[in-house]
Amino acid sequence: MLFINTRPQDRAAALTETLQHAGVSVVNLPLLELTARVWSEDLAACYAQLRDAQVIVVVSPSAVHIGMAGLAQTSLSIDQLKSKQWVAVGRATAITLAEYGISSITPEVETSEGMLSLPCLEQLRAGSTVAFWRGEGGRQFMMQTLVEHNIQVLNFVLYRRQLPPSAMQILQSHLPDLQMSSRYCMLVSSEASWLNWLELIRDQPDLLDKACIFVLGSRLVDVVTQTQMQFALNYPIIQLEDLNPAHILQHVQQVQENP
Structure with missing residues (x-):
């Protein structure tokens, strides 16, 4: 399972280390600078x-x-x-x-x-x-x-x-893996991050339907759901109550068990 960690660079390390230690492949792709x-x-x-x-x-x-x-x-x-x-x-x-x-x-x-x-x-x-x-x-x-x-x-x-200038380059370097995946996970912790992601994959809309999106809080779930309805997509949305790496890992493992 591939996981896209979209946290800003200075706040991504703890989650990336926790997931990698558990054998999850992580792409650090900050969506905010x-x-x-x-x-x-x-x-x-x-x-x-x-x-x-x-x-x-x-x-x-x-x-x-x-x-x-x-x-x-x-x-x-x-x-x-x-x-x-x-x-x-x-x-x-x-x-x-x-x-x-x-x-x-x-x-x-x-x-x-x-x-x-x-x-x-x-x-x-x-x-x-x-x-x-x-x-x-x-x-x-x-x-x-x-x-x-x-x-x-x-x-x-x-x-x-x-949006960090390096984001597009990072996405392009991992695009083949994402296109070949039947499912990947990604974290969305703010509306600004989500809007930046939509802009980033504007020319690759098929990537959205491959995602399992981990979303922080109910209000942001509503925003991500609106996009889902707008484009008639069916990606899973998992609501997070916090950004604790251990809690996020538990959700990733559940997705792995029920892809």
């Missing part, structure tokens, strides 16, 4: 209001590093923010925050819906402020939901997300 945005007046204004935030939501390890680099350009210190409630989208982000001395909480389900169900967000009073350390285009659903509940959002757009 993160590039820090330059310092701007908008970012400076967000940092100036950060003292007012009750909660700071951080969506990735990259957001931690870039956000802390921006903080160093202001008069604020990390110590002044330690009393805030920090929310990390997943374990890797929480570990990265801990490297800066910041304690955080993580949702059981590593999605926007999972974070919104946390008591620190679910029980916020109207007029409260939540800061988002995120990438361009990310977490729109979560921010809009909070705004609809009269929560003020501080929108830190810290980096851009784009």
Whole structure:
């Protein structure tokens, strides 16, 4: 069974090693590349209001590093923010925050819906402020939901997300194996990744029907299902509740047993 690991390069290693150790062939094909945005007046204004935030939501390890680099350009210190409630989208982000001395909480389900169900967000009073350390285009659903509940959002757009230039070359080098496979598995952890994949295989639409797609969270399942219906395809979709490599391996093994 061939597995396409689409996680960004700096976050792919643990899953790849777990799968390869279990005898699964893995192709590392990152569908997102993160590039820090330059310092701007908008970012400076967000940092100036950060003292007012009750909660700071951080969506990735990259957001931690870039956000802390921006903080160093202001008069604020990390110590002044330690009393805030920090929310990390997943374990890797929480570990990265801990490297800066910041304690955080993580949702059981590593999605926007999972974070919104946390008591620190679910029980916020109207007029409260939540800061988002995120990438361009990310977490729109979560921010809009909070705004609809009269929560003020501080929108830190810290980096851009784009399809890595090397993605097409990687796909082309493995295209013969994919075309010969009756079934392969791939991970989709964000809508941006999915849209990039559709663009990448635009000239190879038959590849979609060979896929067993592992999707993070119910909302992203809806997005992938819409594509399935649009093109009248029948690929299996497996919903993931987290990105734990051991859990993903279990699903891969189930697919191997029931191809």
